[in-house]
Amino acid sequence: MDQVTRVLLVDDDPLVRSGLRLMLSGAPEIEVVAEAADGADVQQLVDEHHPDLVLMDIRMPRMDGLAATAALRRRPHPPEVLILTTFTTDGYVLEALRAGAAGYVLKHTPPAQIIAAVRNVAAGEPVLSPTAVKQLINAVTSAKDHAVTSAENKAATSQHDDQAEAVRLLGLLGKREREVALAVGQGKTNAEISTSLYMSVPTVKAHVSHILTKLDLNNRVQIALVVYRAGLA
Structure with a gap:
């Protein structure tokens, strides 16, 4: 049997968390060990439940997912972070990667692909949705074009x-x-x-x-x- 991947869900929408829990429960090697409605609660829940991976939203009321990711990845032996969001702005993609996220996936991604992304990130392989890759390329290309102008x-x-x-x-x-x-x-x-x-x-x-x-x-x-x-x- 494959090793179980322990997941912490972080999203301020309870319906989204419920849907994610139901979806991930269909994968026998994935276990949702806790939920958080805000990035400010992540550190304590990580201490309590020791997840292997945090499935993180970006927009939340007190601490957003980018700040929570950066704080989490500064810990010794931190869990991996997979961003799951509706936002495709290139700034978010870049900031998420710089903060230490190992993946960036959109919420409209088919369930099977989200489950695959959780597996891959937990195994140490980075995952970017096609839209995130496009935004990243656009950001880098734009920066280069911007830099060469007189x-x-x-x-x-x-x-x-x-x-x-x-x-x-x-x-x-x-x-x-x-x-x-x-x-x-x-x-x-x-x-x-x-x-x-x-x-x-x-x-x-x-x-x-x-x-x-x-x-x-x-x-x-x-x-x-x-x-x-x-x-x-």
């Missing part, structure tokens, strides 16, 4: 500094760690990296763990962002 020298300088910092971070890695980081930036899974770099999956996982520690990152999505900012993806 009227935005300051933005261009900021982008250059951002790229230089990303290159510096990758320079902290050993040769094999750098190869793994570049593969993560290409969106490859651990199994695909194992095949392409001729190393075992446990070795790949160990390299990913070392990269996260060396670069002070939360998850492989943030590794991919560093690679992208360095201009290597």
Whole structure:
């Protein structure tokens, strides 16, 4: 039997939480261990129930999901966070990933795909809905276009500094760690990296763990962002 993934639901709409609980209960390897109506309650519930994954909404009355995610991912050994929201603004997608979320899925996603996203994020694989990917690409493309205009020298300088910092971070890695980081930036899974770099999956996982520690990152999505900012993806 597969290991059970313990899930904390965080959404201010009780009907949404009820629907999610009912939907996830259909997957025998997923257990909803608690619910929260606000991001401000997440830390206490994580202490009490030790979930493997938090399914997080964005808009909530006291503390939004982005702030709650950032606070949660600063903890030692935090659970993974999968954002589940109706908002597709590129700013939300970027902020969620920077806060440490490992996935971003929209609420109108079919139930089977939401369940699959929970499984994948719990297994350490990032998940972005097609709409979120489009918004992320638009944001990065827009930033590049904005940076090269003569009227935005300051933005261009900021982008250059951002790229230089990303290159510096990758320079902290050993040769094999750098190869793994570049593969993560290409969106490859651990199994695909194992095949392409001729190393075992446990070795790949160990390299990913070392990269996260060396670069002070939360998850492989943030590794991919560093690679992208360095201009290597």
